[in-house]
Amino acid sequence: xxxxxxxxxxxxxxxxxxxxxxxxxxxxxxxxxxxxxxxxxxxxxxxxxxxxxxxxxxxxxxxxxxxxxxxxxxxxxxxxxxxxxxxxxxxxxxxxxxxxxxxxxxxxxxxxxxxxxxxxxxxxxxxxxxxxxxxxxxxxxxxxxxxxxxxxxxxxxxxxxxxxxxxxxxxxxxxxxxxxxxxxxxxxxxxxxxxxxxxxxxxxxxxxxxxxxxxxxxxxxxxxxxxxxxxxxxxxxxxxxxxxxxxxxxxxxxxxxxxxxxxxxxxxxxxxxxxxxxxxxxxxxxxxxxxxxxxxxxxxxxxxxxxxxxxxxxxxxxxxxxxxxxxxxxxxxxxxxxxxxxxxxxxxxxxxxxxxxxxxxxxxxxxxxxxxxxxxxxxxxxxxxxxxxxxxxx
Amino acid sequence: xxxxxxxxxxxxxxxxxxxxxxxxxxxxxxxxxxxxxxxxxxxxxxxxxxxxxxxxxxxxxxxxxxxxxxxxxxxxxxxxxxxxxxxxxxxxxxxxxxxxxxxxxxxxxxxxxxxxxxxxxxxxxxxxxxxxxxxxxxxxxxxxxxxxxxxxxxxxxxxxxxxxxxxxxxxxxxxxxxxxxxxxxxxxxxxxxxxxxxxxxxxxxxxxxxxxxxxxxxxxxxxxxxxxxxxxxxxxxxxxxxxxxxxxxxxxxxxxxxxxxxxxxxxxxxxxxxxxxxxxxxxxxxxxxxxxxxxxxxxxxxxxxxxxxxxxxxxxxxxxxxxxxxxxxxxxxxxxxxxxxxxxxxxxxxxxxxxxxxxxxxxxxxxxxxxxxxxxxxxxxxxxxxxxxxxxxx
Numbered sequence: 165x166x167x168x169x170x171x172x173x174x175x176x177x178x179x180x181x182x183x184x185x186x187x188x189x190x191x192x193x194x195x196x197x198x199x200x201x202x203x204x205x206x207x208x209x210x211x212x213x214x215x216x217x218x219x220x221x222x223x224x225x226x227x228x229x230x231x232x233x234x235x236x237x238x239x240x241x242x243x244x245x246x247x248x249x250x251x252x253x254x255x256x257x258x259x260x261x262x263x264x265x266x267x268x269x270x271x272x273x274x275x276x277x278x279x280x281x282x283x284x285x286x287x288x289x290x291x292x293x294x295x296x297x298x299x300x301x302x303x304x305x306x307x308x309x310x311x312x313x314x315x316x317x318x319x320x321x322x323x324x325x326x327x328x329x330x331x332x333x334x335x336x337x338x339x340x341x342x343x344x345x346x347x348x349x350x351x352x353x354x355x356x357x358x359x360x361x362x363x364x365x366x367x368x369x370x371x372x373x374x375x376x377x378x379x380x381x382x383x384x385x386x387x388x389x390x391x392x393x394x395x396x397x398x399x400x401x402x403x404x405x406x407x408x409x410x411x412x413x414x415x416x417x418x419x420x421x422x423x424x425x426x427x428x429x430x431x432x433x434x435x436x437x438x439x440x441x442x443x444x445x446x447x448x449x450x451x452x453x454x455x456x457x458x459x460x461x462x463x464x465x466x467x468x469x470x471x472x473x474x475x476x477x478x479x480x481x482x483x484x485x486x487x488x489x490x491x492x493x494x495x496x497x498x499x500x501x502x503x504x505x506x507x508x509x510x511x512x513x514x515x516x517x518x519x520x521x522x523x524x525x526x527x528x529x530x531x532x533x534x535x536x537x538x539x540x541x542x543x544x545x546x547x548x549x550x551x552x553x554x555x556x557x558x
Numbered sequence: 559x560x561x562x563x564x565x566x567x568x569x570x571x572x573x574x575x576x577x578x579x580x581x582x583x584x585x586x587x588x589x590x591x592x593x594x595x596x597x598x599x600x601x602x603x604x605x606x607x608x609x610x611x612x613x614x615x616x617x618x619x620x621x622x623x624x625x626x627x628x629x630x631x632x633x634x635x636x637x638x639x640x641x642x643x644x645x646x647x648x649x650x651x652x653x654x655x656x657x658x659x660x661x662x663x664x665x666x667x668x669x670x671x672x673x674x675x676x677x678x679x680x681x682x683x684x685x686x687x688x689x690x691x692x693x694x695x696x697x698x699x700x701x702x703x704x705x706x707x708x709x710x711x712x713x714x715x716x717x718x719x720x721x722x723x724x725x726x727x728x729x730x731x732x733x734x735x736x737x738x739x740x741x742x743x744x745x746x747x748x749x750x751x752x753x754x755x756x757x758x759x760x761x762x763x764x765x766x767x768x769x770x771x772x773x774x775x776x777x778x779x780x781x782x783x784x785x786x787x788x789x790x791x792x793x794x795x796x797x798x799x800x801x802x803x804x805x806x807x808x809x810x811x812x813x814x815x816x817x818x819x820x821x822x823x824x825x826x827x828x829x830x831x832x833x834x835x836x837x838x839x840x841x842x843x844x845x846x847x848x849x850x851x852x853x854x855x856x857x858x859x860x861x862x863x864x865x866x867x868x869x870x871x872x873x874x875x876x877x878x879x880x881x882x883x884x885x886x887x888x889x890x891x892x893x894x895x896x897x898x899x900x901x902x903x904x905x906x907x908x909x910x911x912x913x914x915x916x917x918x919x920x921x922x923x924x925x926x927x928x929x930x931x932x933x934x935x936x937x938x939x940x941x942x943x944x945x946x947x948x949x950x951x952x
Contacts, residue, residue, distance in 0.1 A: 204791070212852055214789045272725040331666040395608045397598070458606055459923050463912050464857050466920055518857050520914060526860055529853050 165484060165493055165554065174551045180508075181544040186231070188514040188530065189537040193224065194244060198270045200251030203536040207528040208512050214269040218256045220536035222285030224248045226349075227541050229292035234549065242296055249293045249302060252286050261312055266533070278323045280316050283309050284342045288349040295353050303354070310350055314362060317343055333388045334398070337374045340366045341410045348416065363417060370410070371429065380436040381455055382407040397461035400454045404441025405472025407433055408449075412479035419486060427486060434479050438495060441472070446522050447502045449473060467526065468519040470535065473503040474543035481547055485554050515540055559878060559887055559948065568945045574902075575938040580625070582908040582924065583931040587618065588638060592664045594645030597930040601922040602906050608663040612650045614930035616679030618642045620743075621935050623686035628943065636690055643687045643696060646680050655706055660927070672717045674710050677703050678736045682743040689747045697748070704744055708756060711737055727782045728792070731768045734760045735804045742810065757811060764804070765823065774830040775849055776801040791855035794848045798835025799866025801827055802843075806873035813880060821880060828873050832889060835866065840916050841896045843867060861920065862913040864929065867897040868937035875941055879948050909934055 192209030193201040195216075203220040204213035225248035232241040255271025256263050263282035266274040287309040294303035316322055317339060327334070344366045351359035373390035375382050384401040386392065393399025414430035417423070441449040448468040452460040459465070476499050484492035506523045507515040509530075517535040518527035529535070586603030587595040589610075597614040598607035619642030626635040649665025650657050657676035660668040681703040688697035710716055711733060721728070738760045745753035767784035769776050778795040780786065787793025808824035811817070835843040842862040846854040853859070870893050878886035900917045901909040903924075911929040912921035923929070 206852060211789075213791050213855075268725060273722045274725055275721055327669055328667050331662060331668055395605075397607050458600060459921050461607075461926060463861060463921055467857060521920075526915075527853050527857055532855060 167555070170551055170554050174548060174555075176504075177544050177548045177551065181541060181548065184513050185515070185541050185544065186537075189224070189541075190240065190244060193531075193537065194247055195269060196247070198251075199247055199254065200269075200271070201248055201536070202269070203531040204533070205529065205531040207509065207516075207530060209530065212529065212532075215274060216251075216267050216269060216271075217533045217536070218252070218264050218267065218282040219285050219533070220531075220538070221248050221252050221256060222282065222287075222289040223536055223538040225252060225289030226285065226292045227537050227545075229289070229296040231541075231545065232296045233292060235545065245293050245296055248289060249297075252289060253305065256282070256286065261308070263309075278326065280313055280323075281338075281342065283313050283316075284346045287313060287346050291350055291353040306350065306353075310346065313343065313346065334385050334393065335373060335388060335390075337370075337382065337384045337386075337403075337406065337410070340369050340374065341406065341413065344370075344410075344413045344417070348413065360421075367414070367417070367426070370414075375429075375433065377432075379455060380432075381440070382410065382433050382437065383455065392455075394455065397454070397458075400456060400458065401460065402437075402440055402453045402455055403451070404437045404449055404453060405451070405469065405475055407437035408441070408472060408479050409475040411437065412475065412482055415479065415482045415486060419482075431483055431487070434483055438476065443468075443521065447498075448506065448519070448521075448523060449476060449499075450521075466521040468506070468521065468523060470507050470515050470517040471539040473499060473507065474539040477503060478543045478546050478550075481550055485550060561949070564945050564948050568942060568949075570898075571938050571942045571945065575935060575942065578907050579909070579935050579938065580931075583618070583935075584634065584638060587925075587931065588641055589663060590641070592645075593641055593648065594663075594665070595642055595930070596663070597925040598927070599923065599925040601903065601910075601924060603924065606923065606926075609668060610645075610661050610663060610665075611927045611930070612646070612658050612661065612676040613679050613927070614925075614932070615642050615646050615650060616676065616681075616683040617930055617932040619646060619683030620679065620686045621931050621939075623683070623690040625935075625939065626690045627686060629939065639687050639690055642683060643691075646683060647699065650676070650680065655702070657703075672720065674707055674717075675732075675736060677707050677710075678740045681707060681740050685744055685747040700744065700747075704740065707737065707740065728779050728787065729767060729782060729784075731764075731776065731778045731780075731797075731800065731804070734763050734768065735800065735807065738764075738804075738807045738811070742807065754815075761808070761811070761820070764808075769823075769827065771826075773849060774826075775834070776804065776827050776831065777849065786849075788849065791848070791852075794850055794852065795854065796831075796834055796847045796849055797845070798831045798843050798847060799845070799863065799869055801831035802835070802866060802873050803869040805831065806869065806876055809873065809876045809880060813876075825877055825881070828877055832870065837862075837915065841892075842900065842913070842915075842917060843870060843893075844915075860915040862900070862915065862917060864901050864909050864911040865933040867893060867901065868933040871897060872937045872940050872944075875944055879944060 192205055193203055195202050200216050200221050201224045202211050203217060206212050225245050228241045228245035232245065255267055258264060258276060263286055264273045265277040265282055268274060287306050290302045290306035294306060344363055347359045347363050373386050381402055384403050385398045411430045411434035414426055418427035418430055440453050443450050449472040450465065451467050451469050452462045452465040454460050480492050480496035480499060484496060506519055509516055514530045516525050516528060520526050586599055587597055589596050594610050594615050595618045596605050597611060600606050619639050622635045622639035626632065626639065649661055652658060652670060657680055658667045659671040659676055662668060681700050684696045684700035688700060738757055741753045741757050767780050775796055778797050779792045805824045805828035808820055812821035812824055834847050837844050843866040845861050845863050846856045846859040848854050874886050874890035874893060878890060900913055903910055908924045910919050910922060914920050
């Protein structure tokens with residue numbers, strides 16, 4: 165990549181992060197009365213639901229702590245992080261140490277789910293906040309949550325199954341991928357390579373069970389021994405954004421461990437997933453595709469969501485940085501152009517999250533149970549730091 | 559409506575029902591090996607998932623029995639009905655008399671849900687099949703299921719709650735509406751007006767809790783005393799297709815009871831819901847809208863689904879038949895035109911179910927867990943019988 169382009173991108177990302185996306189969430193999400201973040205926000209930032217997603221409380225705590233830790237020691241970022249952290253600790257845990265999925269604005273429990281994603285986002289939130297604040301209780305909490313996650317990951321029988329296990333057992337890519345990402349944050353915060361062990365286990369599981377070289381595919385759901393369940397839509401399901409996200413977790417890991425084989429494999433996943441997910445008719449990444457090109461089961465399959473584009477941009481920038489290969493730069497520029505042309509809300513700031521296949525806006529909201537201050541600022545921040553590293557390297 | 563138009567519509571509906579929709583399901587859905595129906599079908603009828611939705615088994619049993627009972631004594635329809643009925647009895651009940659939600663093709667249980675919609679469709683399936691076959695066991699089964707449904711409806715505490723009840727209690731329109739429709743089928747099959755009592759109870763509940771005259775809206779979810787939960791997207795949720803479906807259940811009831819006040823109220827719901835749901839930009843009915851015009855929470859909110867259009871057509875034809883008012887005929891012709899232009903698959907037969915907002919096809923499938931031989935043949939059959947009654951009336 166040319167130096168001028170690196171400079172230009174740095175400026176675009178810095179402006180978008182610090183003058184647009186973060187100020188939007190700083191302005192509209194804090195609930196200074198009850199603690200925690202509002203996140204179900206309309207286009208103009210007004211609150212569409214007063215309920216609070218526990219995922220978003222953990223993710224918000226993480227991003228504001230992270231900004232503080234790696235970008236600048238701004239006290240307002242630490243204040244924002246503390247707002248989420250305190251709410252997590254005070255209101256988001258059940259008596260069995262598992263976490264809720266959704267609570268009211270004043271922290272009364274609404275729903276708890278069998279999945280442990282609330283826990284993974286709380287773990288990274290607490291860990292990163294511990295580093296930012298120096299609060300050892302926060303680190304202790306992160307450790308406890310992480311231990312629980314690993315226990316749940318290794319013992320799927322501890323959770324109430326969704327499908328009768330005597331009839332069918334399946335495994336989901338999302339659990340393996342999120343554990344890799346969570347362990348990477350824990351390792352970095354604690355500067356402790358003992359997390360390599362669980363990361364290695366997950367990477368083996370990923371390639372033994374979910375990655376299918378013959379099919380050039382990373383599958384979302386497989387049988388207990390990695391069997392392809394191709395008589396079922398869920399067994400044929402490919403989520404290109406998810407697969408691409410996994411590819412950059414693996415690229416980072418390959419870089420950290422200096423493992424060229426892992427980098428090579430991660431690049432394979434990235435390329436397959438872009439080829440499978442890119443919409444040649446309208447541009448942008450499809451939300452779901454089918455292994456054999458059949459219609460996916462999700463009725464929203466051809467919508468364009470913000471986060472797969474965030475993941476793809478960072479994965480491609482990292483792939484280009486690691487390899488110097490021009491094909492990743494070309495892909496990067498193509499995805500960058502489509503993303504910045506379609507998702508950015510030029511009137512009210514921040515990004516739209518849900519577009520029709522043709523790129524027009526379907527839902528103008530800025531946040532909901534899934535969209536909050538996470539994918540967009542994470543990719544902007546990570547890309548910015550990477551672009552800084554790329555300066556002068558070519 | 560002009561006699562020529564009635565004749566023309568009769569022909570269109572008859573051809574669509576008997577030469578297109580029913581033959582499609584007769585050809586592609588029966589599983590003569592294991593019993594029951596495949597229903598997760600691609601555009602050309604090929605099987606996309608071998609799993610079987612219990613909803614669809616009950617609905618299919620009902621429609622084939624119904625065709626046999628009210629249209630013609632075709633043995634192949636009775637055979638089809640028996641295929642579904644036997645599978646329901648053999649494979650779809652748990653030991654607690656509750657039913658499963660999804661089973662494998664050979665009838666092993668996959669999922670059970672807290673909702674009792676599997677039971678309502680099995681009840682109408684068994685009842686209508688009892689009438690078609692003369693099998694008294696089927697009627698007894700229908701009675702037992704119906705009693706269970708009423709018990710569950712009246713005692714929501716018997717089911718595991720989705721949301722912590724100490725934090726928030728809500729009620730859902732769908733339960734009240736489906737119980738009205740189920741009781742109407744039971745009453746007709748058994749020719750027993752004692753079902754009027756539970757129907758009256760549900761109608762009171764509907765108007766006391768879900769229908770808001772000030773807002774001109776039928777809400778999907780309200781508080782325990784009918785409170786509008788307008789700080790929450792689910793509390794502002796309007797499902798125009800659902801509300802319109804309820805309106806024709808009420809129109810039928812008004813007609814059966816000769817209750818003009820009920821008819822008047824049903825027409826209000828129909829009109830509000832059409833006004834709220836009709837997409838003035840692209841035509842067709844939106845899937846979800848918000849009470850206050852905010853963005854709905856469902857990312858598929860502006861898709862055009864087949865079934866709201868089926869419900870609207872029958873509701874409007876019935877409204878026009880009952881009142882003779884031209885406005886319903888004009889609405890009917892508008893909805894008819896859009897529906898037949900966009901949903902009918904002229905190449906492979908049957909109808910598409912999932913269109914983008916602009917009317918282009920999103921998912922080309924013919925069936926899935928929700929779409930099977932139900933809404934389309936039901937509206938065609940009911941409309942055909944109504945058009946027969948309308949002949950010579952004006």
